[in-house]
């Protein structure tokens with residue numbers, strides 16, 4: 066396992082990139098909504114984008130800029146925008162870049178709420194094709210003259226299908242389409258999205274970046290390799306400065322300022338504290354997840370284990386290549402039919418029955434009847450989600466305690482065997 070980003074950068078980057086006042090080692094949380102100007106011409110210049118600064122904290126604040134600079138730096142990006150949640154980032158990106166009559170190609174293996182948001186896009190006459198992104202030719206076959214964007218997750222939740230990022234990026238380059246990766250499952254410590262040809266990454270900061278289940282957030286990073294000149298939907302008023310900034314400018318103005326999904330300054334600060342320990346937590350999470358997956362695979366009571374770190378996973382080699390030999394913190398399992406899935410989950414004494422993922426604590430839940438309930442049986446089948454599928458989001462506990470909890474829960478559930 067290797068970490069792509071340097072821990073030194075995670076710990077010292079904030080200070081180096083932003084130089085907080087009064088010798089503070091952190092950009093502090095600044096809660097002022099408004100900003101004073103000594104000269105009205107300065108206020109006018111900031112409003113008109115001719116000078117850097119903040120006018121109203123819905124659009125920008127010092128705390129947001131500090132976090133944005135860090136997250137963009139980690140991805141080697143041209144800039145970033147933070148949002149109140151991951152869903153705010155995804156919806157703002159799509160609503161600010163797409164218009165009626167456009168077509169997009171998205172993964173058929175999507176986070177449940179993103180999948181549900183696609184229905185809303187449909188109401189605005191944006192046509193969506195769902196494809197199996199584990200093979201790039203499916204993406205190629207779905208491309209149309211009006212295709213503006215291809216959107217996929219790096220590792221899908223909960224069945225852990227791994228997208229063919231290089232293949233898809235070639236298709237996008239040939240078709241001048243934006244390639245957007247939701248890299249929530251594989252943060253910058255694991256995936257160099259830019260080297261796999263993505264134009265934009267979006268991510269839920271609520272998960273691994275924050276890491277402690279106490280703050281929501283989302284981010285969008287423009288990786289700086291997309292030619293916005295060939296993107297029809299940029300409004301003339303945002304075609305200012307160099308073309309590399311056109312997309313971000315429109316997303317900031319339309320997606321953040323006008324739609325208002327702003328990340329609060331306090332949340333920016335909390336997320337930047339979480340970011341400091343990203344490498345350590347991901348390292349432990351991934352090694353725990355691999356050990357747990359291998360253990361589950363060896364149990365007679367467990368029928369199937371989905372985890373990209375297992376050598377029999379259909380995309381194991383691809384995952385090794387794309388994610389710096391780490392395989393993420395999500396695994397899912399199916400028990401033998403004779404064992405009651407609910408009895409097993411109820412028998413956990415350490416592992417928490419809860420939604421959410423990317424926490425320091427290990428969490429477990431049935432996928433079909435909870436987060437994917439609204440999707441219905443047909444969509445679930447297309448996503449490979451069995452009715453009895455159990456998702457485990459692995460935390461940073463001591464591995465022997467996790468294995469012990471699974472063992473005792475299996476014993477209890479098996480003894481209730483009908």
Ligand SMILES: *Cc1c(COP(=O)(O)O)cnc(C)c1O
Pocket residue numbers: 150151152153176179218222247249250268269270271272281282283
């Ligand atoms: C959680 C999640 C989101 C949404 O993020 P929120 O911060 O909860 O809004 C989007 N994509 C993926 C892959 C996620 O896991």
